[in-house]
Amino acid sequence: MSVITLTPLDLVLAAALVVLLAGLSLRFDLGLEGRILVAAGRMTAQLLLIGLILRTIFAHVHLAWVVLIAVGMLLAAGREVMARQQRRLRGWWGLGTGTGAMFVSSFSVTVFALCVIVGTEPWYAPQYAIPMLGMLLGNTMTGIALAMDRLTQAAWQQRAVIEQRLLLGEEAQTAFGEMRRESMRTGMIPIVNAMAAAGIVSLPGMMTGQILAGSPPLEAVKYQIMIMFLIAAGTGFGVMIAIALTSRRLFDERDRLRLDVLR
Amino acid sequence: MSRLTVEALRYHRCGPIDFTIADGTCMSLTGASGAGKTLLLRAIADLDPHAGRALLDDVPATALPAPTWRRRVAMLPAESAWWHESVGEHFGVGQAAGNVPSAESLARLGFTPDVMRWEIVRLSTGERQRLALLRLLANGPRALLLDEPTANLDGPNVTAVESLIAAFQRDEQAPVLWVTHDREQRERVAAQHYRIENGTLRTEPSP
Numbered sequence: 001m002s003v004i005t006l007t008p009l010d011l012v013l014a015a016a017l018v019v020l021l022a023g024l025s026l027r028f029d030l031g032l033e034g035r036i037l038v039a040a041g042r043m044t045a046q047l048l049l050i051g052l053i054l055r056t057i058f059a060h061v062h063l064a065w066v067v068l069i070a071v072g073m074l075l076a077a078g079r080e081v082m083a084r085q086q087r088r089l090r091g092w093w094g095l096g097t098g099t100g101a102m103f104v105s106s107f108s109v110t111v112f113a114l115c116v117i118v119g120t121e122p123w124y125a126p127q128y129a130i131p132m133l134g135m136l137l138g139n140t141m142t143g144i145a146l147a148m149d150r151l152t153q154a155a156w157q158q159r160a161v162i163e164q165r166l167l168l169g170e171e172a173q174t175a176f177g178e179m180r181r182e183s184m185r186t187g188m189i190p191i192v193n194a195m196a197a198a199g200i201v202s203l204p205g206m207m208t209g210q211i212l213a214g215s216p217p218l219e220a221v222k223y224q225i226m227i228m229f230l231i232a233a234g235t236g237f238g239v240m241i242a243i244a245l246t247s248r249r250l251f252d253e254r255d256r257l258r259l260d261v262l263r
Numbered sequence: 264m265s266r267l268t269v270e271a272l273r274y275h276r277c278g279p280i281d282f283t284i285a286d287g288t289c290m291s292l293t294g295a296s297g298a299g300k301t302l303l304l305r306a307i308a309d310l311d312p313h314a315g316r317a318l319l320d321d322v323p324a325t326a327l328p329a330p331t332w333r334r335r336v337a338m339l340p341a342e343s344a345w346w347h348e349s350v351g352e353h354f355g356v357g358q359a360a361g362n363v364p365s366a367e368s369l370a371r372l373g374f375t376p377d378v379m380r381w382e383i384v385r386l387s388t389g390e391r392q393r394l395a396l397l398r399l400l401a402n403g404p405r406a407l408l409l410d411e412p413t414a415n416l417d418g419p420n421v422t423a424v425e426s427l428i429a430a431f432q433r434d435e436q437a438p439v440l441w442v443t444h445d446r447e448q449r450e451r452v453a454a455q456h457y458r459i460e461n462g463t464l465r466t467e468p469s470p
Binding site: 158 | 308309310311312328329333334337338340342343345346399
């Protein structure tokens with residue numbers, strides 16, 4: 001089996017469907033046509049750009065290039081985590097907490113997978129390293145953003161309960177414990193559900209892509225299983241780190257709830 | 264037997280504030296809404312950042328872990344919070360073993376021991392206020408900071424709460440700081456009277 005190359009005309013035909021959708025949006029007065037076209041245009045430009053970048057990097061395999069791309073992806077994900085929170089930590093903590101948690105979890109899991117499981121040569125081979133890191137970052141980002149948003153909202157809304165428990169002599173992390181656990185569950189449930197539904201409700205995108213590209217289905221499935229394990233572990237570790245950092249930041253050394261660290 | 268001392272306490276835009284409440288006595292505190300009465304109680308309980316210090320028998324708050332200090336110098340907030348389903352689960356918070364109030368103190372506030380199985384959602388405001396006091400006393404505090412503890416109670420329950428606190432104050436020889444707007448209550452419960460105005464503490468003359 002080999003890949004059937006898509007011609008520009010093929011892409012134009014697919015794009016015509018989106019233009020049709022935008023037309024229907026205009027016809028039914030949904031007011032979405034502008035956003036549909038802009039988003040479609042952005043997606044096209046961004047993917048073409050990353051395709052060019054990846055082609056260049058694949059041609060010149062060097063650790064520095066891979067690190068540069070990885071750091072760029074990490075910062076973009078960190079910014080996204082921050083933007084998805086209604087009440088985020090002030091100052092560098094806002095960007096740093098989510099980014100730090102993703103750095104520790106996604107990077108360590110990816111490096112572990114590259115070195116120990118896949119055994120690429122060199123270990124930072126961009127053809128493996130960048131897509132795997134991308135999948136890990138994308139998923140840990142969702143989990144961490146959900147969990148941190150839940151936690152800071154809980155601290156804000158349940159201030160009366162937290163302070164009542166502190167006044168009765170509970171330690172900060174005990175008084176906050178149930179909210180911490182609830183936030184961690186919120187962050188981890190999407191990936192747990194995705195694992196449970198994989199293959200029955202949905203065919204995961206990576207596996208589908210590999211099959212379209214001509215890989216034998218069982219090889220694609222094995223890769224998908226590995227990626228699911230990595231994503232689950234990376235998301236779980238990342239959520240735990242982010243929640244630990246955030247909940248520590250919300251209280252000071254005298255076990256006081258410090259909502260002034262939020263904005 | 265304990266003595267509560269506050270030295271050069273500054274918080275928010277108030278202070279410096281100094282006073283001592285001797286063992287077994289009660290000090291009343293009044294002041295306009297927003298004058299900083301509740302914030303003073305929170306600063307003494309070390310729930311808000313502040314300058315200056317509070318001491319119980321010459322032991323400053325900072326010498327103890329904050330949860331220990333708050334169990335000893337116990338603050339009753341104006342509005343109590345409840346987070347479990349039943350009343351009983353809220354007793355003994357912050358301690359290894361659950362402390363349940365004696366049948367006698369329950370009875371003094373008009374409850375029978377089966378109140379521990381009541382659901383929180385069915386409690387009236389007044390019941391919550393009385394149970395919050397029992398919950399606080401069950402922790403075995405050495406000093407009390409009370410923020411309008413009878414604000415939502417009717418006449419007989421006000422009397423019952425006042426006498427329960429007086430008994431605690433006498434039996435444990437504990438200092439009590441009592442925030443109230445009620446002039447008559449002030450005269451009934453406290454020996455020394457203060458008012459917060461423009462961020463400072465002044466003695467309030469008895470009528």
